[in-house]
Amino acid sequence: MAKKKKVSTKNLERLAECYRQINDYANAAEWYGKLVAMPDADPVDELYYGDMLKSLGKYDAAKTAFQQYARKNNQARLVENKIAGCDAAVQWMGQPTRDDVRxxxxxxxxxxxxxxTWYPNGIVFMSDSLFRDQLAPGSKVNKNNYGRTNDPYYKLYLADSSKYGNVYLSDLSSMFNQYRYHVxxxxxxxxxxxxxxxxxxxxxxxxxxxxxxxxxxxxxxxxxxxxxxxxxxxxxxxxxxxxxxxxxxxxxxxxxxxxxxxxxxxxxxxxxxxxxxxxxxxxxxxxxxxxxxxxxxxxxxxxxxxxxxxxxxxxxxxxxxxxxxxxxxxxxxxxxxxxxxxxxxxxxxxxxxxxxxxxxxxxxxxxxxxxxxxxxxxxxxxxxxxxxxTPQKMDVIPLPRPVLEIPFEATVCPQYYDACIYLYNRQRNIGWCFIATPGRTITIMLEKETDYVIRITPAGNQPKDSIEFTTRGLKGTDVLKKEICPENKIMKEPVNQRLPIHEKIK
Structure with a gap:
């Protein structure tokens, strides 16, 4: 029986990159998944793997890939927004806006x-695949194909907005579509x-x-x-x-x-x-x-x-x-x-x-x-x-700018290194993910009179621990200091004196 030829890391990388470049997320994720298992894979491939999983809506798997990339390459800050986006996506899909998208x-x-975009009595848009029989007499379809996708180049077309059955299309103008490549x-x-x-x-x-x-x-x-x-x-x-x-x-x-x-x-x-x-x-x-x-x-x-x-x-x-x-x-x-x-x-x-x-x-x-x-x-x-x-002028209404008056500082014990430290504001339903790394202090301004929860999610695992606390009753001169450890305590101290006052988190 003939031996199965081993695929080189370089060839895997080229294949995955090709699929990524043409936005074929499923195939890109498949090949990046194989690529990141190779011992000589480029570190950035883990990041691309997470991006492809995220684009497929596989948010838990994407978070794991991002956390692994951060741990291996000391790039926690680079992926914080990506991880936070995975969490936000799940929340937003569960609470959709009133926007109607069809x-x-x-x-x-x-x-x-x-x-x-709009044009008098019509809509102008780009297309790479209109057929001649769809177009008005005299309109053109570019026969030169784009090498990356083997599809025709984009051109600008005008659709008659009054037609809701068979749409009547024409070239916007030869002055625009005279160019050989994308327009x-x-x-x-x-x-x-x-x-x-x-x-x-x-x-x-x-x-x-x-x-x-x-x-x-x-x-x-x-x-x-x-x-x-x-x-x-x-x-x-x-x-x-x-x-x-x-x-x-x-x-x-x-x-x-x-x-x-x-x-x-x-x-x-x-x-x-x-x-x-x-x-x-x-x-x-x-x-x-x-x-x-x-x-x-x-x-x-x-x-x-x-x-x-x-x-x-x-x-x-x-x-x-x-x-x-x-x-x-x-x-x-x-x-x-x-x-x-x-x-x-x-x-x-x-x-x-x-x-x-x-x-x-x-x-x-x-x-x-x-x-x-x-x-x-x-x-x-x-x-x-x-x-x-959107039923109103703008459905996404900006929330009033919060009064951010309580500084929060946290250090993380070694047991939670590489974990996502997720700080969640219960009143506003928003949160932030911080990747815990040695020597890092997490700093952020918190809102007054607000309840918070910290969830600790180790790399590649489900949330492990959670900590509830509040800023209710605190003054602007207080600083919340926290060591995020298995034994949880929170400290409150005046800014000018920096003297700790210990208080159990409830």
Whole structure:
């Protein structure tokens, strides 16, 4: 009998990475699961394994993977939000918001359709799989396929919004769809006289003589660029011009969004000076009509991970997707109020707007209706367009900013190292997960007159111990100090004297 050939770690890594890149979570999780069992696997593979499990909604297994990654690589802080997102997802699915989210089946295909936004008498969206017999006479379908998925490139299409049976589709304009590679999404000004859209172009760099001799492979990355088109005197879209800060040989610039007055342009980029993999940036219109030097929207919006797909809602709020904040899956949709680099704390739109999959590109109207895009379970294709409606102007109502006046400090005994120390606010139904590591002090500000519980969940296990305590009756001059050990005590001391007063936790 022939011996079964052993698969190398490198080949497992390549296979898992391919599935991850095309968002095939199930196959990616299967192969990452095999990969992390290899003794020479890259530490980051454990992190990717957790991400794939989380995107499948396997939150307990994902938490275990994240905890193992933190323990092996001393990266507890890196995965805190990921673990907290697993806990939040279970809670939010059990307490869904009043938002009504439905698949717009008449626009979706078996492949990928997303980026829907309004246009006079219609809806503009992106698709990679429209067939010629679905389109109006004269419309085109790009025959060149995208190598990564073997699907056609995205183009922009206009759907007649008055048709609720067989949808009538046409190319938005040859001025947009003239480009060979991906085109979209597009953002319009309030009067639909200006359109900013994203174009994907290949890395045009040619290998140097030295690189050819050394057989260095040019990446072939396709980076994003922004273009703008304006309507001419005949109401036709004019030849687009490139955004002044495009630099595809070095970085991407895409996913435009305009402020309500049209004077601030928000976009996604991985240009130098950012805080993470991709950030939300902005540029201001100058007195002469040009656009100013891009500036980062700052750490309230951006994280060390990915932030993309900004849009400006009818209320002027920023909607965008993040992988770095506490969320249910891959990309979650968040909302923040402000402008430029001054923003309120982003609010997760929760379930059913967000799911374990990627949820992104939410657009809204004043009546509380809108569209979003998602690859959630139950869709018609890879990415689908969903309608979104909230009975009130905004269903996700920001809670009043709490009065945070009680400092809390905790150290963890060695018996609980690598465990998730989950601090839960009973009144607000929110919590935080801290990974216990040697020498770390957990610090956080607690609300007055509030009941809390600490749950200790060792890596890979179910919750083991819980500790109840309260801030009721405490003053702003008190500091709660805690050693989280099998024998639980809590200390309260004045800030100015730091003298411990012992009190049993009840």
């Amino acid at each position: 698949n717009v089946a008449r626009l979706n295909t078996a492949k990928s359709d997303w980026g829907a 979209g999404p597009v953002a319009f000004d309030n009067g639909y006289q200006t359109a900013w859209f994203t174009v994907t172009e290949p890395d045009r760099r040619i290998a140097t003589v030295k690189e050819r001799i050394e057989k260095v492979t040019i990446s072939g990355n396709r980076r994003l660029e922004l273009y703008v088109s304006k309507k001419d005197s005949n109401g036709k879209w004019a030849q687009p011009t490139a955004f002044a800060y495009n630099k595809p040989e070095e970085y991407s610039v895409g996913h435009a969004a305009l402020s309500k007055d049209g004077n601030i342009l928000y976009f996604t980029s991985d240009m130098p000076g950012g805080l993470g993999a991709t950030d939300i940036w902005y540029s201001e219109r100058q007195a002469d009509g040009s656009w100013g030097t891009p500036r980062n929207c700052g750490p309230t919006i951006n994280t060390a991970d990915e932030e993309e797909f900004p849009t400006i809602g009818a209320d002027g709020d920023l909607y965008y997707s993040s992988k770095g904040l506490v969320g249910m899956g891959g990309f979650d949709i968040f909302k923040s109020n402000g402008s430029k680099a001054q923003w309120t704390t982003p609010e997760n739109m929760r379930y059913p707007v967000n799911t374990s999959g990627d949820d992104f590109y939410l657009v809204s109207r004043e009546d509380g209706s809108g569209y979003l895009s998602s690859n959630r379970v139950g869709g018609k294709g890879d990415d689908d367009i969903y309608s979104w409606y």
